[in-house]
Amino acid sequence: MADMFRRVLHACRKCLGPVLQGKDGFVCAVCDAADARVEDICGCGISAGEGGRKNLGFRCIPNPERGPASPAAVVIAFGAGLQADRGGPEP
Ligand SMILES: [Zn+2]
Numbered sequence: 428m429a430d431m432f433r434r435v436l437h438a439c440r441k442c443l444g445p446v447l448q449g450k451d452g453f454v455c456a457v458c459d460a461a462d463a464r465v466e467d468i469c470g471c472g473i474s475a476g477e478g479g480r481k482n483l484g485f486r487c488i489p490n491p492e493r494g495p496a497s498p499a500a501v502v503i504a505f506g507a508g509l510q511a512d513r514g515g516p517e518p
């Protein structure tokens with residue numbers, strides 16, 4: 428059954444590990460986070476307020492600087508940071 432899992436473009440909000448999609452929902456490949464909805468374990472779902480309707484602007488994105496220093500395939504970025512990416516690397 429393990430081969431039923433496949434990677435999705437989301438990172439675990441607890442440990443930033445890759446999130447896998449399985450038959451019954453989504454699971455973190457590193458820790459034990461799991462939920463039927465990917466938004467409940469990944470960075471996209473980081474939110475405040477009732478029902479999580481107020482999204483704080485976090486999103487899972489492909490790691491723009493993937494390499495030895497940052498091997499993660501997916502990183503969680505803050506909304507404002509996405510726009511700042513155009514200007515170049517942040518200090
Ligand atoms: Zn995790």
Ligand SMILES: [Zn+2]
Binds near residue numbers: 436465
């Ligand atoms: Zn996500």
